[in-house]
Amino acid sequence: DVKVTQSSRYLVKRTGEKVFLECVQDMDHENMFWYRQDPGLGLRLIYFSYDVKMKEKGDIPEGYSVSREKKERFSLILESASTNQTSMYLCASSKAGQNTEAFFGQGTRLTVV
Amino acid sequence: GQNIDQPTEMTATEGAIVQINCTYQTSGFNGLFWYQQHAGEAPTFLSYNVLDGLEEKGRFSSFLSRSKGYSYLLLKELQMKDSASYLCAVRVRHSGYALNFGKGTSLLVTP
Numbered sequence: 001d002v003k004v005t006q007s008s009r010y011l012v013k014r015t016g017e018k019v020f021l022e023c024v025q026d027m028d029h030e031n032m033f034w035y036r037q038d039p040g041l042g043l044r045l046i047y048f049s050y051d052v053k054m055k056e057k058g059d060i061p062e063g064y065s066v067s068r069e070k071k072e073r074f075s076l077i078l079e080s081a082s083t084n085q086t087s088m089y090l091c092a093s094s095k096a097g098q099n100t101e102a103f104f105g106q107g108t109r110l111t112v113v
Numbered sequence: 114g115q116n117i118d119q120p121t122e123m124t125a126t127e128g129a130i131v132q133i134n135c136t137y138q139t140s141g142f143n144g145l146f147w148y149q150q151h152a153g154e155a156p157t158f159l160s161y162n163v164l165d166g167l168e169e170k171g172r173f174s175s176f177l178s179r180s181k182g183y184s185y186l187l188l189k190e191l192q193m194k195d196s197a198s199y200l201c202a203v204r205v206r207h208s209g210y211a212l213n214f215g216k217g218t219s220l221l222v223t224p
Contacts, residue, residue, distance in 0.1 A: 041216065045212075048210075092212075102146075103158070106154070
């Protein structure tokens with residue numbers, strides 16, 4: 001069974017804290033993605049990576065950074081958490097190539113207080 | 114980003130057929146995906162279209178017209194468990210393999 005695992009299902013952090021969201025996939029996929037999902041706004045792409053140490057900005061990268069030191073792991077970092085970053089965060093991965101779907105993790109519900 | 118539009122909500126009856134439409138405006142189109150997402154769960158892949166026409170997979174079918182920037186997901190013989198959000202997503206060449214999602218259509222199946 002293919003698997004994308006996110007380190008936490010629920011997380012509560014304080015404003016100003018540095019927050020790490022971890023994602024690991026066991027499918028040897030080249031591509032990994034971070035999205036956030038908010039009611040009425042759908043899934044929005046924050047960052048993606050198509051190879052180790054490579055990263056590309058998505059539609060809403062402000063306030064976030066990412067790290068991909070190993071192929072299987074893609075970390076999302078909130079440098080200084082703010083209340084408007086309260087959201088559901090979804091990690092996904094896919095194999096390089098034309099006809100490849102993305103597999104999603106279960107999501108991390110982050111609340112910043 | 115891309116402009117991807119789909120209805121916000123739909124209601125249909127168990128056993129019926131429902132069609133969920135998706136329109137998009139983009140350059141560098143490189144495939145359209147449909148995902149299903151139950152409340153509190155991760156999205157799961159349903160179908161993929163890159164060429165015009167209909168792709169059938171059991172009770173679910175997806176259609177694409179690239180010239181019209183239009184797709185639909187057709188669900189037949191609706192079951193209560195089909196109540197979920199249905200997400201239309203477009204991939205474009207200049208964004209690598211990232212998917213750009215519409216806001217999703219919440220489908221309620223009633224008895």
